[in-house]
Amino acid sequence: MNTLTVIALLAASIHPFGKQPSEPLRADSISIYYSDETQPEKCDEGMTIEEFLSESTAPRFPDAYSQPYDSLVVALKERRARAAFDDFFDEFINIESVPCDDSRQLPDSVYEARLRMILSPIHMPYNEVVKRYIITYTTRKTLMENVLGRSQYYFPMIEEELDRAGLPIELRMLPVVESALSPTAISRAGATGLWQFMYTTGKVYGLEVNSFIDQRRDPVLSTKAACRYLKDLYGIYEDWTLALAAYNCGPGNVNKAIKRAGDQAEDFWDIYPYLPAETRGYVPSFIAATYAYTFSYQHDTAPAPTAMPLATDTVMISRPMHFDQITSTIDLPKEVLRSLNPQYKMDIIPAVGKSYSLTLPLGEVARFLENEESINAKDTVYMAQYLKPSRTDPSQKVFSLESFTYRVKSGDTLSSIAKRHNVSVAQLMKWNNLKNAHKLRIGQKLEIYR
Template identity: 50%
Template sequence: HAAARYLRDLYSIFNDWTLVIAAYNCGPGNVNKAIRRAGGKRNYWDIYYYLPRETRGYVPAFIAATYTMAYYKEHNLKPTAMSFPLTVDTLMVSGMLHLQQVSEVLDIPMKTLRDLNPQYKLDIIPATEKQYSLKLPLDYVGPFIDKEKEIFAYKDSVFFNKNLLANPSRYTSSYQHDAPSGSKKIVYKVKDGDVLGTIAERHGVSVGQLRSWNNIRGNLIRIGQKLIIYVPERTAQRLGYAQESAVEGDDAAFVYHRVKRGDTLWDIARQYPGVSYTDIKNLNNLTDDKLMPGQMLKLKPKG
């Protein structure tokens, strides 16, 4: 009842069930921040990239689960009885372990182990550098503890033969990618609040291209990370990459302004006497009002 009342209160705030589900997951404060960063838009998909990563997956998963429950017949899906044990417990494992080792030593069906531990897609628990969880039927927890050494030693030379294991560095240490023809290579430094989606949108490229150019799997990036991006020369100029290199050289004929977070063209123009909003757009060949922190803008000729 408390959860239902909370959902009712959230709906009175957002008046949109997708936003309510997002707020239930990450809190209404984070949803309001995402709305502000999206320029006041109140559609979940418009604020998607400004939400926490977990919430970006939570809402689509909720929608998918609801759709499946409501329309399973239309897709020829049939409910089946669950075969999970009634009681289970979780152990923390240190060291490489194959579910087949546990299955054969303790005589637990592999299907049961896979159902209880779906995160291990290849049946391997890769606990080499940190502990990983292993969920077992409660009746098997004691036997596992008693036979732990035996389980790890069972057929380990078969399941973890070093001669048969691939070395990931062989495939990633010299990663190569193709640069689009006629493009300019720029290096973007990730800032607080950045996600791949907003970086891609800002530079006119796709998230898939960002992943490919930087050998990224998934969406995880870190503050300070440098990303290689290929954009047309005109886009590089619009975003200030070309102007910044000029300023760092010998071009001292113009007064420049380095864009700060929160700056707008109107705010910048008001800071400099004799400079208008239109002047800044024309001098910098800007086609819209989008600005990026760190971007260098020409304001007026010196003197």
């Protein structure tokens, strides 16, 4: 029996959720961040998560959902999601020139043998570039602990959509590289969601984006759109490494790199020197993430606890509804609703003229349906600012979520703008997240709902 065979046999148990080493709950875990109406008076950007939690006066939920997840999402704003993504990008993608920690690596033969065990139509070779990323993913464990935890919620859905589209199941690791499985991740360029769709690409693939909803953040719909996009890219290049590169930097940049590399270029590694720096790290990061997920047990990496309920179901909502209508009726923490429905940016389901889905913990679906009449009856309380006189019958009020953009002119005040458009100052401040009614600047854009 040769050395390679021994290594392969030792590495044979590769299922990531087999027997796992026990780990204490980590307070420094990467979390999914959601916007909230309130924010602590002081929120130091340089503060560690442990320091933030120890000083935060944000309310904690005393029920089964009370995890570090909740205490973070209550107070941290979406800007923290952007900062978290930047940290992730710098630590796990943009590491081409970062020195490799040779003291914490395994023999090359082990990495190479394990990668060969991953049978996939996506070519995943072992080389010095891939090695650097594998070491990063397997030694900086916080990321993979959280990915393993979140994957228990997201991967079954992602794998089902990939299978339905006839795509390689290994593409489930793409949103790990894109967003660390955070549906609210926002890149420096404005790409959003699990699959990091830019606004224009998202619209091309049918994702709705407006003031109330961003379906790039909808785990299911964005996954369906990503499957269509990946299938289109593979149809262009007929090579998965090139398709992945194009997913990151766009087909135009890949085509330029192919031209510079010459007629013999067939895959990512042939055009590697001619790609943008970020994309040069993209495919190696995908390979490394696949390796780290598959061999998580061998690297003593266990899933971090997650507050995401693994059993969920959806109900269709056909009228405008605020999350507070639900939480005040069936006593379900708003942060749970936000975590399961990150696409609703203002905690409002804008169901005017069409229906939208609402995801709930499976155990709460029956309670929601039993109390649906009471929940709907609260719309005039929680949605009052969107009630407008009917154009056909002014004595009747109807919900209106249509908006237009007003540009502030010289001499304008918030009060004069509100009076001119038959709305209140409080509504203008709410719609535009204004903190001070007296601070306007010429040219400032305001969203006004009809």
